Amino acid sequence: MRRSFARIVSIAAALVCIAAVVSCSKPAPEQAKAVEVNMFQLKVEIKDALDGYAAAYSAAHPGVTVKVETLGGGQDFGGAMKAKAQAGQMPDIFVIEGLGGYNVWKDYIADLSGEPWVKDTDLAMKVDGKIVGFPVAIEGYGLAYNADILAKAGIDPATLTTRAAYEKAFAKLDSMKKELGISAPVSMAASVAGGMWWVAAQHNLACYWGGGLAFDDTSVIDKALKGELDEARFTQYAKYLQLLYKYADQNILLNGSYDDQVGAFAQGKTAFLHQGNWVDPNLKQLGVTFPIGYAPHAFLDTEEKGLYLFAPSWYCVNSKSPNAEAAKAFLTAMATTPEGHDYMVNKAGMIPAFKSVTLKPAGQLSQALMAANAKGGNYGVFFGMLPDGAGQNVFGPIFDLFAQNQNDLPRFISDMKKAVANIPNM
Amino acid sequence: MRRHRLVNVLFVAPCVFAFAMNIIIPFGFGLYYSMTDWNGVSPDIHFVGLANFAGLFSSPDFIYSFIITVAYTAINIVLVNAVSFGLSLIVTGRIRGRNFLRAGFFIPYLIGGIVLGYIWQFIFNNALVAVGKSLSIAALQSSFLSKPGTVIWIMSIVNTWQYAGYIMLIYVAAIQGIPASLMEAAEVDGANYPTRVFKILMPMMANAFTISLFLTLTTSFKQFDMNLTLTNGGPATRFMDTPIKASQLLAMNIFNTATANRMAEAQAKAVVLFVALVVVALLQVAANKKKEVEL
Known part of the structure; x- marks a missing residue:
């Protein structure tokens, strides 16, 4: 009698455990279409600026929350992305650094050809005539x-x-x-x-x-x-x-x-x-x-x-994500609004790849690059195609x-x- | 009896589950992926048989990594064990401050391999070069880490510095486990110190050698962290008429292959590393076991 009681208790306990696990693995039901856009990027130096911009954007757009995750100092970004993909936590916006990255992730990369910022830049990532990447910045050297x-x-x-x-x-x-x-x-x-x-x-x-x-x-x-x-x-x-x-x-x-x-x-x-x-x-x-x-x-x-000018990396939108549209809107705002320009130039200290930006960066070398970009006659950097x-x-x-x-x-x-x-x- | 069996199964189950999930299943997957062309992400995976393995033994960088890993392991086994055995004799002798010395020799082992690599890199690239320049010693003026011929030896020295204290503790424990009467009897019989060490001490602690050799062998074969921070695989050298990295051990070769999105190829290399390590370790343990004596 006593033994069977113990058995019932243990079976019940096991069932509770299983139920707990099952219920955790099910996503919580979406509430009133609150969209959360997850971004995963690797430029540590702009982490604070980007976090700040994402928070401001979220505050200005009720119903959309942009969360940025940054992988620190030279860690293996590709490896971390793979782990996320395997775990079913593929971010909505992620970074690729060239054609190699494109080939790995192409099943997840959305076509951005129709976005309003495309005409404003020479450095968008283009594959087979389709725009697939948002240029994070211009970098360059001489x-x-x-x-x-x-x-x-x-x-x-x-x-x-x-x-x-x-x-x-x-x-x-x-x-x-x-x-x-x-x-x-x-x-x-x-x-x-x-x-x-x-x-x-x-x-x-x-x-x-x-x-x-x-x-x-x-x-x-x-x-x-x-x-x-x-x-x-x-x-x-x-x-x-x-x-x-x-x-x-x-x-x-x-x-x-x-x-x-x-x-x-x-x-x-x-x-x-x-x-x-x-x-x-x-x-x-x-x-x-x-x-x-x-x-x-x-x-x-x-x-x-x-001089040699290039976009070192591109933001891609996860085509399999239900939040792809919100992610695209976030990138568009970055490229086209004064707040976005302010973030890119003044807060993050980058040279934006968009011609409509009129703000000037602070660093001497960045200024030299921007002047060269305005003057023209520069050379492309293609090692990303290797x-x-x-x-x-x-x-x-x-x-x-x-x-x-x-x-x-x-x-x-x-x-x-x-x-x-x-x-x-x- | 029957209930006993159920209890046994239940007690073992969590361990078996964890072991299976962490070791057995990933190992099976690893074997499978080593025979595919998977890049780590793509859902469409093709079975390619042993093509990845066939490619390995014609690629100079892998062959070179394999050779220097074996060489590095051999150097390490000798160096680490000789140094730690010497240290263990010192700290079990009649000198003052034995416990302090033991702690001192052990401390490098507590420093992580990453930190240690950076510290020694600074010493070799900056400190020694500065000394060489100010004293005009030609041999020191360019870093030892920039010479393809010496870099493996430098890594072994750093590894010995780190690891000898740990192996020393194993030897110390073994020496203390030998009855003092044996050594005293030998001394009374007129055996001098070297004779006592070689004829009594070493045979009596053969099991400690088995363990220590095994530990140095496996850790050297799998060396990665210190390799990454101390030399990063550099400098370059020429092998089979191809420029390759002179200090890229197997583990780092696998890592660099994997980070270049060649997951299946990296996995095939890892399988080779595993097989080589198992074979060498089993041979070593079998050889050492023969020399062990029961007290």
């Missing part, structure tokens, strides 16, 4: 210079438009190191160990893919995707890279980290820095007061005057090895030729 040091050395940055001009300027700076108080002309990084492969093997290599061509001319990288390297063009590029390597601070080049590289420039120990406008906040933090500008990466024998891992796992070691053996130009070219020939199999 070779940043310390105008004070160049003036002291008697070099006019406006003349730095050919490889020959750079060679002369670097040699002059190198001979005046003591007078100028610099340790090397260039602050360049190429080390796999320091996690800086992307400076050389992605951003610098992008000069080869897009430099001197029309902004949307992808012919060179299209060829590479079929396995062909344009040897004449690449040789010119390799000579330019060799110059940057040769006149770089060797310790930073071979094992420096991001902080080492940017720090050397900020302390006035180098005249040039190979970095994009994202270093503006770092330079401000390091108390930089000297005037800075961008010179073009002029690697060709002919003259080049443009297969995933090509930069980090294939080109990275090649560029690192070339930094270790800077005189072996033919070897570098043949290594790259072989690596590019293998791209179609990746």
